[in-house]
Amino acid sequence: MKVERAKLTWLERLYIPSILNGFKVTLRHFFSWKRSEVYAEKQSGYAAKLTMQYPEEKWPVPNGYRGAPYLVKDEDKNTKCVSCQLCEFVCPPKAIRITPPGQSGEVDREGAEKMPKEFDINMLRCIYCGFCQEVCPEEAIYLLKDYAITGEKREDLIYNKEKLLSLGGKDKRAYDHHSQDGVTEGIKKWEKKTKEAKAQPEFH
Amino acid sequence: MASKDIAPPVETVTVKVDGRPVEVPRMMPNWEGNPEPTTVLQACKIAGIEIPHYCYHPKLPVVGNCRMCLVHVGMPGRPGPDGKSPENEDGTPKIFPMQLPYEPQTPRGVIGCATTIIPGMEIYASSPETKEMRESVLESLLINHPLDCSICDQAGECKLQEYSYDHGQAESEFEEFKVHKPKAVDLGPRITLDAERCILCTRCIRFTKDIVGDDSLGIVNRGGYNTISTFPGESFNNNYTLNTVDICPVGALTSDDFRFQMRVWFLKETKSICTDCGSGCNVMIGSRENKMYRYEPRQNDAVNGHWMCDSGRLNYKWIGRGDRLSIIKDRKGKTSWPIALKHISDHLVNADKGSVAIVASARQTNEELHLLSKLAKHLDAITDSIPRKGKADHLMMIEDRNTNTTGAQLVGITSKRVGSKLSIIKKGIESGKVKTLIVFGEDITKHGIDTELLKKVTLIVSDILPNETTKVADFLLPGCAHAEKRGTFTNVKGRVQKFMKALEPPGDALSEWEFLHELTHNVSGLNGFKTIEGLFNQMAGEVEAFRDAELTWAKLGDHGLDVEL
Numbered sequence: 001m002k003v004e005r006a007k008l009t010w011l012e013r014l015y016i017p018s019i020l021n022g023f024k025v026t027l028r029h030f031f032s033w034k035r036s037e038v039y040a041e042k043q044s045g046y047a048a049k050l051t052m053q054y055p056e057e058k059w060p061v062p063n064g065y066r067g068a069p070y071l072v073k074d075e076d077k078n079t080k081c082v083s084c085q086l087c088e089f090v091c092p093p094k095a096i097r098i099t100p101p102g103q104s105g106e107v108d109r110e111g112a113e114k115m116p117k118e119f120d121i122n123m124l125r126c127i128y129c130g131f132c133q134e135v136c137p138e139e140a141i142y143l144l145k146d147y148a149i150t151g152e153k154r155e156d157l158i159y160n161k162e163k164l165l166s167l168g169g170k171d172k173r174a175y176d177h178h179s180q181d182g183v184t185e186g187i188k189k190w191e192k193k194t195k196e197a198k199a200q201p202e203f204h
Numbered sequence: 205m206a207s208k209d210i211a212p213p214v215e216t217v218t219v220k221v222d223g224r225p226v227e228v229p230r231m232m233p234n235w236e237g238n239p240e241p242t243t244v245l246q247a248c249k250i251a252g253i254e255i256p257h258y259c260y261h262p263k264l265p266v267v268g269n270c271r272m273c274l275v276h277v278g279m280p281g282r283p284g285p286d287g288k289s290p291e292n293e294d295g296t297p298k299i300f301p302m303q304l305p306y307e308p309q310t311p312r313g314v315i316g317c318a319t320t321i322i323p324g325m326e327i328y329a330s331s332p333e334t335k336e337m338r339e340s341v342l343e344s345l346l347i348n349h350p351l352d353c354s355i356c357d358q359a360g361e362c363k364l365q366e367y368s369y370d371h372g373q374a375e376s377e378f379e380e381f382k383v384h385k386p387k388a389v390d391l392g393p394r395i396t397l398d399a400e401r402c403i404l405c406t407r408c409i410r411f412t413k414d415i416v417g418d419d420s421l422g423i424v425n426r427g428g429y430n431t432i433s434t435f436p437g438e439s440f441n442n443n444y445t446l447n448t449v450d451i452c453p454v455g456a457l458t459s460d461d462f463r464f465q466m467r468v469w470f471l472k473e474t475k476s477i478c479t480d481c482g483s484g485c486n487v488m489i490g491s492r493e494n495k496m497y498r499y500e501p502r503q504n505d506a507v508n509g510h511w512m513c514d515s516g517r518l519n520y521k522w523i524g525r526g527d528r529l530s531i532i533k534d535r536k537g538k539t540s541w542p543i544a545l546k547h548i549s550d551h552l553v554n555a556d557k558g559s560v561a562i563v564a565s566a567r568q569t570n571e572e573l574h575l576l577s578k579l580a581k582h583l584d585a586i587t588d589s590i591p592r593k594g595k596a597d598h599l600m601m602i603e604d605r606n607t608n609t610t611g612a613q614l615v616g617i618t619s620k621r622v623g624s625k626l627s628i629i630k631k632g633i634e635s636g637k638v639k640t641l642i643v644f645g646e647d648i649t650k651h652g653i654d655t656e657l658l659k660k661v662t663l664i665v666s667d668i669l670p671n672e673t674t675k676v677a678d679f680l681l682p683g684c685a686h687a688e689k690r691g692t693f694t695n696v697k698g699r700v701q702k703f704m705k706a707l708e709p710p711g712d713a714l715s716e717w718e719f720l721h722e723l724t725h726n727v728s729g730l731n732g733f734k735t736i737e738g739l740f741n742q743m744a745g746e747v748e749a750f751r752d753a754e755l756t757w758a759k760l761g762d763h764g765l766d767v768e769l
Contacts (some may be wrong), residue, residue, distance in 0.1 A: 083355075084353075084354035084359075085466075085470070089469060089470070100466060100467075102463070102464055103460055103463045114355040114464055138354060193384075196381055196384060197384035200381070200384050
């Protein structure tokens with residue numbers, strides 16, 4: 001069926017009355033601001049419907065949110081990752097790339113055996129699935145709350161070990177739940193083992 | 205041939221495995237290959253049931269100290285004073301499940317690796333009793349194990365990990381501190397020991413003592429402090445040390461070369477042949493993303509058994525070297541395969557009969573050498589190869605360090621005395637009779653034909669790594685390492701074995717057989733095959749020794765076939 005378009009009058013074709021009509025609505029709202037619902041809400045403390053000044057202001061991210069994966073440090077600010085490469089193996093988009101340390105182990109403290117030589121996450125590839133966090137036997141990688149990952153070049157978005165460690169920082173989850181009787185004793189993985197070994201009598 | 209004689213019938217014994225009667229030979233070869241009464245473990249294997257084990261290895265003496273292969277069995281009763289065996293009511297022999305003598309209701313296990321079978325025996329390989337025994341053994345093996353799978357190189361191919369998963373229990377009742385033992389001990393120049401992970405199966409000790417004949421490893425300290433060690437001040441250093449890393453069921457012995465390099469589950473495994481000497485040990489290449497990480501011996505009882513030498517195992521680094529030849533060049537510089545091959549073909553077609561000499565490498569494959577020999581026959585060229593000798597040892601390493609000397613001799617590239625015609629080639633160049641020299645994979649300047657002489661001829665060189673000869677080549681054709689192509693080698697004993705491609709070659713590099721096939725076709729007009737299978741089958745029909753053995757690519761299988769030498 002063909003619908004005939006209503007023929008516009010001369011005045012209508014000029015468009016100016018319509019534009020002025022539009023302005024009228026805007027101006028009415030502009031001058032009746034104090035009578036508006038939004039004003040009332042703001043006065044009563046609810047600011048939910050207001051425009052948020054992103055990126056200066058940011059949404060409070062709910063707990064359990066899966067943001068960018070970063071490497072976390074333990075309570076003594078030590079690297080927790082031991083370069084087991086399980087996250088690299090499980091990562092569905094192959095965003096993680098670890099360079100194993102080789103024979104030296106790349107260790108930075110007594111008793112430690114193995115640490116990654118290089119740890120790259122390609123944030124362009126990451127799909128925030130959280131498998132790396134789930135699979136990590138050392139609880140060294142967590143999906144933190146960063147969601148706005150920006151960069152000027154593609155290379156900027158491949159985060160290396162230093163960047164991931166500094167962004168991850170000391171994360172309470174990485175050691176706090178190991179408390180007994182309400183006392184946080186921390187993990188101190190290598191330190192405890194070394195102490196235990198030293199306390200043991202020598203047998204021949 | 206002896207193997208074609210009809211063998212005498214094998215004496216068999218019937219036992220029941222999980223209630224199923226299985227007929228097994230009464231005697232089976234032991235670790236040295238001598239017949240010994242069949243064991244419970246072997247009988248179960250024949251029945252298709254794998255009994256978990258750590259210390260047992262088919263090629264090592266049986267000691268039975270890990271207790272992992274404990275199984276519950278039932279024995280037929282001994283004949284009474286009347287000479288009759290106890291029977292059930294229906295007349296079948298009565299079976300007595302084994303029990304502890306002082307605790308009659310508790311089932312008693314026997315170790316499968318050292319218990320010989322007797323007729324009528326019942327093996328309860330999957331019964332709840334057997335399962336409980338395995339759980340208990342695993343629990344005690346794990347008492348002092350550090351459970352550091354996340355940093356252990358063995359994780360992924362660790363028997364302790366596998367059996368704990370299959371037969372173990374999740375919880376340990378052990379609450380005390382674990383015994384700490386030396387970690388990252390430098391046992392020898394190629395081996396690092398983590399004594400905490402060791403389960404004291406003594407496979408490494410037995411291998412070193414009984415196979416290599418170097419009694420250098422032993423256990424020191426007592427009880428829970430037992431530790432594998434060398435004599436004080438001594439180093440664990442023979443040419444077979446790295447085999448202990450393979451047979452170590454846990455991650456106690458690790459290879460320095462592979463330590464913390466890559467987790468094993470990333471490695472792609474490709475069947476190949478070691479190229480370090482003429483023995484032709486079967487190996488498995490472990491590679492990831494075009495980088496090779498290790499060789500492991502691949503079982504082939506006709507060649508290397510389960511083992512390989514350290515020098516062969518570590519001889520792979522050159523494959524990934526940064527200075528590999530990867531650009532095809534002619535006199536003017538970089539060119540391309542079609543152009544270079546056309547120029548070379550035109551040159552060879554116009555060459556006078558007898559004016560071409562070919563120096564092939566006895567490290568090339570049978571197929572490549574065969575194509576070269578066809579080319580030589582057409583051009584009436586003089587061909588030879590270069591001998592390469594090293595020190596032999598008492599086990600597997602032999603004097604001839606060329607991988608395929610036998611192949612080169614069989615296809616007619618060289619005579620029994622390798623390198624005897626080099627002086628003729630040299631004289632030919634000096635007199636101007638030889639105008640074109642084709643060199644494959646050898647640095648000819650180290651064998652009497654120096655750079656000045658090489659400038660007198662048109663030099664066509666194919667090689668993998670740069671050397672003095674490749675520097676003065678008129679045509680430089682980058683070739684492939686064995687890990688980057690397919691083909692066959694013939695070892696010193698005449699076993700033809702194939703190897704597979706694990707890596708992509710760098711840059712322009714191309715499998716030698718591919719361009720040789722084209723070159724031979726262009727020059728001689730003889731048509732060949734464009735696949736390695738076809739090429740091998742064609743060669744098998746043309747080379748006498750291969751034809752006699754009725755070889756085909758498919759028949760070679762993973763373990764190769766022998767030809768008469």
